[in-house]
Amino acid sequence: MTATIVKSFLAIILTSVLTENFVLCKFLGICPFLGVSKKLNTAVGMSAAVIFVMALATAVTYPINKYLLLANDLEYLQTIVFILVIAALVQLVELILKKFMPPLYNALGIYLPLITTNCAVLGVVLLNQTKGYNFAESMVNSVGAGLGFMVAMVIFSGVRSRLEGADIPKFLQGLPIVLIAAAIVSLSFMGFTGLVDGIFA
Amino acid sequence: MAEKKSLGKEFTKGLIAENPVFRLVLGTCPTLATSTSVVNALGMGISAMIVLVCSNIVISLLRKVIPSKVRIPAYIVVIASFVTIVQMIVKAFVPALDAALGVFLPLIVVNCIILGRAEAFAGKNSVIASAVDGLGMGVGFTIALCCMASVREILGAGTFLAGAQNLLVLFGDNVLNGFNGFTLPWTEVFNPMTVFILAPGGFLTFGLLMACANKLAESKGKPRAELGGCQACPMAKNCALLADGKGCSEEKKEGEQV
Numbered sequence: 001m002t003a004t005i006v007k008s009f010l011a012i013i014l015t016s017v018l019t020e021n022f023v024l025c026k027f028l029g030i031c032p033f034l035g036v037s038k039k040l041n042t043a044v045g046m047s048a049a050v051i052f053v054m055a056l057a058t059a060v061t062y063p064i065n066k067y068l069l070l071a072n073d074l075e076y077l078q079t080i081v082f083i084l085v086i087a088a089l090v091q092l093v094e095l096i097l098k099k100f101m102p103p104l105y106n107a108l109g110i111y112l113p114l115i116t117t118n119c120a121v122l123g124v125v126l127l128n129q130t131k132g133y134n135f136a137e138s139m140v141n142s143v144g145a146g147l148g149f150m151v152a153m154v155i156f157s158g159v160r161s162r163l164e165g166a167d168i169p170k171f172l173q174g175l176p177i178v179l180i181a182a183a184i185v186s187l188s189f190m191g192f193t194g195l196v197d198g199i200f201a
Numbered sequence: 202m203a204e205k206k207s208l209g210k211e212f213t214k215g216l217i218a219e220n221p222v223f224r225l226v227l228g229t230c231p232t233l234a235t236s237t238s239v240v241n242a243l244g245m246g247i248s249a250m251i252v253l254v255c256s257n258i259v260i261s262l263l264r265k266v267i268p269s270k271v272r273i274p275a276y277i278v279v280i281a282s283f284v285t286i287v288q289m290i291v292k293a294f295v296p297a298l299d300a301a302l303g304v305f306l307p308l309i310v311v312n313c314i315i316l317g318r319a320e321a322f323a324g325k326n327s328v329i330a331s332a333v334d335g336l337g338m339g340v341g342f343t344i345a346l347c348c349m350a351s352v353r354e355i356l357g358a359g360t361f362l363a364g365a366q367n368l369l370v371l372f373g374d375n376v377l378n379g380f381n382g383f384t385l386p387w388t389e390v391f392n393p394m395t396v397f398i399l400a401p402g403g404f405l406t407f408g409l410l411m412a413c414a415n416k417l418a419e420s421k422g423k424p425r426a427e428l429g430g431c432q433a434c435p436m437a438k439n440c441a442l443l444a445d446g447k448g449c450s451e452e453k454k455e456g457e458q459v
Contacts, residue, residue, distance in 0.1 A: 025400045027234035031313065034229070076289060079307045080281040087274055117277075119230050119311045126304050171412050174425055175226065179408030187401040 016144030029120030051146030215337030222345035223414035242350035250339025257335035297367035357397030359388030
């Protein structure tokens with residue numbers, strides 16, 4: 001019994017981190033991926049904040065969805081409710097951190113407002129819902145998606161630090177070469193295709 | 202300022218000079234994700250355009266009522282309502298598109314083009330100007346999506362406008378006289394490069410088209426497109442990084458008083 005649960009959690013984590021990486025395979029959260037990946041420490045800080053907010057958003061929206069929206073046939077309000085809950089939640093967390101946990105706020109807090117309107121956070125909440133995950137599976141998937149975001153950010157910040165010193169043709173300088181580098185990183189993640197099915201078949 | 206004269210300009214600026222995707226670098230997620238085929242791109246572009254025009258109109262109407270402190274949540278509610286309406290319409294009348302766009306249809310809510318225009322334009326300008334601005338930006342977004350999608354579909358699938366019938370299913374089953382896209386002649390000789398409709402092809406196509414757009418802009422004496430335009434970011438006013446004068450990429454300094 002517990003073995004099957006652990007197995008299904010592992011499958012969900014591996015899927016969301018590797019085979020269906022949020023950034024590189026699903027194109028969610030591209031703005032911070034391209035914008036904040038210049039330095040390793042900002043990339044890690046941003047990703048930690050994303051993991052935190054994703055987990056929190058899932059923990060809050062799951063009961064709201066199940067006991068308030070689905071119970072009253074209000075599914076069509078999902079988009080509005082989810083985005084408002086996430087926006088309010090992020091603001092609240094920012095205030096609480098600022099007041100009670102200044103060290104954590106200094107590490108994560110500055111990235112929080114940027115995450116309010118991040119499509120990855122709303123995306124993971126909506127995907128949990130469309131995939132029909134239960135609460136535990138949703139939490140695992142959200143943390144996994146956040147970890148996948150972190151993996152992509154960390155790898156890409158390494159790639160970008162190499163790009164800084166590279167001799168790039170003039171017409172590709174700036175954004176185009178960053179996107180092409182992202183294409184190559186994404187191509188390497190395609191190597192994981194079928195991995196999860198292979199292990200858990 | 203004579204408003205009537207500038208309306209044409211408000212419309213055309215969104216098409217090329219301030220194209221939301223290639224010049225302002227906004228809305229990259231849906232651009233990459235939904236440009237796998239021209240039909241999907243058209244569907245996404247039109248959906249986003251409807252939301253953009255409607256939300257621009259309503260936000261512009263309410264601009265004197267909404268207190269500036271709760272402006273962002275208020276904008277989000279307006280935008281989310283229109284997204285929900287569009288989502289329901291698409292689900293009911295174009296189910297194939299709903300299936301193809303998946304989670305990206307509700308994610309129009311967090312499309313930075315829409316919140317960005319609300320913040321940068323509709324919250325400050327008259328209703329008509331905002332509507333025209335929304336229309337121009339929406340058309341520009343659709344054009345950019347279709348450019349991306351044409352490259353990716355032709356190279357990646359060897360077709361063009363495949364599934365066009367699905368988009369017009371509302372008007373009857375045979376509205377295009379059985380036309381359902383072209384299959385390009387060389388697909389019999391060469392296999393299409395499937396990687397172009399997969400994730401890496403999206404990044405690659407976007408990068409190369411961005412290089413072309415930059416080249417065009419430079420030949421007109423305009424600056425290259427820059428990422429992390431803090432002025433364009435809807436969260437700019439709440440951004441602590443920006444308040445320190447650093448910006449998200451820790452180098453921008455010009456975005457301080459947005």
